[in-house]
Amino acid sequence: MGSATLDDVAKRAGVSAKTVSRVANGERSVRDDTRQRVLRAIEQLDYRPNLLARGLSGAHAYTIGLVYDNPNAYYIIAMQQGALGACDDMHFGLQIRPCNSRAPSLAEDLRDFVHRSRLSGLVLTTPVSERMASLQRLASYHIPFVRIISAARDPRDGFPCVYVDDRDAAYAITTHLLQLGHVRIGFLRGGKHHHASAERLKGYKDALRDYGVPLREDLMIEGDYVFDHGFRGARRLLDLAEPPTAIFGCNDEIAAGALAAAQSTGLHVPYDVSIAGFEDSPFSRHSWPPLTTARQRADIIVERATRMLIARIRGETVENESFNPELVVRGSTAPPRPKSRRRKRG
Amino acid sequence: MGSATLDDVAKRAGVSAKTVSRVANGERSVRDDTRQRVLRAIEQLDYRPNLLARGLSGAHAYTIGLVYDNPNAYYIIAMQQGALGACDDMHFGLQIRPCNSRAPSLAEDLRDFVHRSRLSGLVLTTPVSERMASLQRLASYHIPFVRIISAARDPRDGFPCVYVDDRDAAYAITTHLLQLGHVRIGFLRGGKHHHASAERLKGYKDALRDYGVPLREDLMIEGDYVFDHGFRGARRLLDLAEPPTAIFGCNDEIAAGALAAAQSTGLHVPYDVSIAGFEDSPFSRHSWPPLTTARQRADIIVERATRMLIARIRGETVENESFNPELVVRGSTAPPRPKSRRRKRG
DNA sequence: GCCTGCAAAGACAGCGCTGTCAATTTGCAG
DNA sequence: CTGCAAATTGACAGCGCTGTCTTTGCAGGC
Numbered sequence: 001m002g003s004a005t006l007d008d009v010a011k012r013a014g015v016s017a018k019t020v021s022r023v024a025n026g027e028r029s030v031r032d033d034t035r036q037r038v039l040r041a042i043e044q045l046d047y048r049p050n051l052l053a054r055g056l057s058g059a060h061a062y063t064i065g066l067v068y069d070n071p072n073a074y075y076i077i078a079m080q081q082g083a084l085g086a087c088d089d090m091h092f093g094l095q096i097r098p099c100n101s102r103a104p105s106l107a108e109d110l111r112d113f114v115h116r117s118r119l120s121g122l123v124l125t126t127p128v129s130e131r132m133a134s135l136q137r138l139a140s141y142h143i144p145f146v147r148i149i150s151a152a153r154d155p156r157d158g159f160p161c162v163y164v165d166d167r168d169a170a171y172a173i174t175t176h177l178l179q180l181g182h183v184r185i186g187f188l189r190g191g192k193h194h195h196a197s198a199e200r201l202k203g204y205k206d207a208l209r210d211y212g213v214p215l216r217e218d219l220m221i222e223g224d225y226v227f228d229h230g231f232r233g234a235r236r237l238l239d240l241a242e243p244p245t246a247i248f249g250c251n252d253e254i255a256a257g258a259l260a261a262a263q264s265t266g267l268h269v270p271y272d273v274s275i276a277g278f279e280d281s282p283f284s285r286h287s288w289p290p291l292t293t294a295r296q297r298a299d300i301i302v303e304r305a306t307r308m309l310i311a312r313i314r315g316e317t318v319e320n321e322s323f324n325p326e327l328v329v330r331g332s333t334a335p336p337r338p339k340s341r342r343r344k345r346g
Numbered sequence: 347m348g349s350a351t352l353d354d355v356a357k358r359a360g361v362s363a364k365t366v367s368r369v370a371n372g373e374r375s376v377r378d379d380t381r382q383r384v385l386r387a388i389e390q391l392d393y394r395p396n397l398l399a400r401g402l403s404g405a406h407a408y409t410i411g412l413v414y415d416n417p418n419a420y421y422i423i424a425m426q427q428g429a430l431g432a433c434d435d436m437h438f439g440l441q442i443r444p445c446n447s448r449a450p451s452l453a454e455d456l457r458d459f460v461h462r463s464r465l466s467g468l469v470l471t472t473p474v475s476e477r478m479a480s481l482q483r484l485a486s487y488h489i490p491f492v493r494i495i496s497a498a499r500d501p502r503d504g505f506p507c508v509y510v511d512d513r514d515a516a517y518a519i520t521t522h523l524l525q526l527g528h529v530r531i532g533f534l535r536g537g538k539h540h541h542a543s544a545e546r547l548k549g550y551k552d553a554l555r556d557y558g559v560p561l562r563e564d565l566m567i568e569g570d571y572v573f574d575h576g577f578r579g580a581r582r583l584l585d586l587a588e589p590p591t592a593i594f595g596c597n598d599e600i601a602a603g604a605l606a607a608a609q610s611t612g613l614h615v616p617y618d619v620s621i622a623g624f625e626d627s628p629f630s631r632h633s634w635p636p637l638t639t640a641r642q643r644a645d646i647i648v649e650r651a652t653r654m655l656i657a658r659i660r661g662e663t664v665e666n667e668s669f670n671p672e673l674v675v676r677g678s679t680a681p682p683r684p685k686s687r688r689r690k691r692g
Numbered sequence: 693g694c695c696t697g698c699a700a701a702g703a704c705a706g707c708g709c710t711g712t713c714a715a716t717t718t719g720c721a722g
Numbered sequence: 723c724t725g726c727a728a729a730t731t732g733a734c735a736g737c738g739c740t741g742t743c744t745t746t747g748c749a750g751g752c
Binding site: 016019022030031034053055118 | 699700701702703704706707708709
């Protein structure tokens with residue numbers, strides 16, 4: 001019924017349980033013929049280690065936690081995929097943990113989460129990874145973690161991380177629009193409390209500055225990472241006396257809102273107005289026209305972070321790593337059309 | 347460091363560890379003053395049960411597995427939310443398990459998954475829940491599970507389930523289109539191997555029959571639950587000599603593809619062609635125009651299934667339950683426009 | 693032949709909890 | 723008061739594995 005245990009295998013192979021344990025965990029100090037004998041017994045009995053027993057007995061449970069606070073389903077799934085891939089590969093388990101990154105008790109909640117299941121460590125994604133005070137506390141509890149953050153360069157603050165250069169990608173998108181000939185470019189900001197959002201705004205501003213285009217406050221609109229903000233923000237922009245000829249949404253959902261707003265006004269994208277997003281979510285591929293955006297491989301990023309974490313847990317020293325989102329040009333951006341020829345329908 | 351254990355609490359409260367265990371698990375047979383004393387000690391020491399120890403010791407780990415084989419991110423997240431909600435509420439843990447529902451070893455993979463972590467049971471979502479042979483095997487391993495399936499009525503096959511009437515919802519959508527005046531209605535089918543897909547096709551056919559509209563094979567196109575099928579399928583339909591005036595996509599992603607196809611051809615939705623989806627995914631709200639669709643609360647459905655499973659694990663007898671998706675009419679459907687007035691733009 | 697040193701294998705004691713069953717206390721009729 | 727069933731509580735043995743320490747086996751140096 002319940003599958004075979006170490007002892008069963010040990011008896012069959014004529015060795016002690018500890019030796020079977022050694023073989024199962026790939027330890028070196030087992031003579032080759034013994035190892036073969038044990039492996040055969042394991043196979044014959046179809047033995048599978050009991051993860052609970054291993055976790056209870058050992059120093060930790062060979063399981064990591066993936067922590068996120070994000071409303072974006074595609075993002076979460078991509079992250080889970082990345083984490084699961086690395087975990088399967090390294091024979092670790094995975095526990096998922098949605099949470100509220102702004103809860104004052106964040107660090108304590110996570111500590112309990114870790115202790116209750118004896119987790120080996122945590123992968124912290126944005127924006128949880130940006131709550132420095134909580135990270136300090138987590139570190140003081142001796143809980144290993146690796147963060148994924150938005151930064152142009154290695155923060156070197158002692159907390160290991162994978163850092164993603166959002167500024168650079170936003171710069172690339174803005175440059176793309178500028179090179180098409182756009183000058184009035186609207187910016188729909190998202191996630192006031194997300195560092196990534198500030199970085200993207202920075203990239204936008206830097207590009208305008210480098211191209212000698214003056215910033216216009218009325219073209220930058222604050223809001224959240226949601227469709228509705230994109231819709232209303234774009235409406236507001238398009239209702240200006242001098243509306244922008246291009247709109248850059250801080251993520252694909254905002255851009256989707258902007259796209260809907262433009263189309264609902266009877267504007268043709270990209271001929272009447274260009275729209276760009278950020279993320280390369282499936283939405284950006286499935287809308288019409290498909291969105292110009294920045295490709296962010298959340299799955300690969302999280303997979304790297306997970307491998308780093310496991311390496312750290314094993315006591316290896318790890319280097320921080322960086323990722324650069326890349327520009328993906330699709331049908332939603334084109335050169336601006338002379339104002340006179342702009343038309344409305346509907 | 348590591349949090350307090352049962353023994354610590356027991357000492358502090360001046361009782362045996364077993365009594366603390368009883369209080370922690372909410373068992374009846376503890377006198378009230380003893381219970382209070384123990385609860386106080388638990389609070390003072392900030393005691394949290396160690397889930398691994400509990401799982402190893404007890405008959406099962408108070409943790410369930412959520413099994414899915416689905417490419418749709420929104421769906422998965424909704425299901426996870428529902429399962430997590432119920433699990434948190436019932437003090438159960440949750441393990442997620444993406445899998446390949448068509449693997450011949452499905453039942454054995456799941457058995458190993460259950461044994462390795464001593465899982466209490468499984469929630470099986472479509473299409474895993476439709477692999478009857480595997481379910482038989484799972485049952486023969488004495489693994490408790492609850493399925494979510496697509497069916498018009500209680501299957502009464504001995505395997506507990508939550509059943510969702512896809513046929514009825516598809517009937518409602520088709521009826522909605524017929525009542526708007528559409529006669530040539532295209533159907534883009536998805537997921538050949540999903541029972542839900544067959545049910546939706548059935549709803550479509552039944553509605554046409556009831557309205558005396560003859561079925562036309564050339565208006566029904568097979569494919570998968572993906573955007574691309576929607577796009578190509580819709581193109582094919584729209585290129586017919588007598589194209590449909592409405593297209594029903596078997597899920598929102600297919601409908602999104604159809605929407606993009608129509609728009610890329612220069613057609614105006616819904617004036618030139620109506621489009622309906624199925625699922626009420628965020629996409630259906632975020633496209634322009636937003637999609638008429640069928641609302642399926644995957645979160646609530648999975649939450650119910652999870653509660654049923656836990657009740658079953660506790661030895662209670664449970665009744666199967668049913669859910670009906672409901673019609674959500676949005677901007678993508680409207681009465682057909684006379685053919686002569688149909689227009690294209692470029 | 694004897695001792696040293698190292699690799700290989702085993703013994704044993706838990707990890708923190710629950711199931712089982714025995715011991716103790718309590719409540720209450722007689 | 724006494725007796726007895728019912729209600730509480732506790733003792734104890736694991737659950738299946740790993741960490742630590744010990745023992746065993748064997749090659750090499752004198």
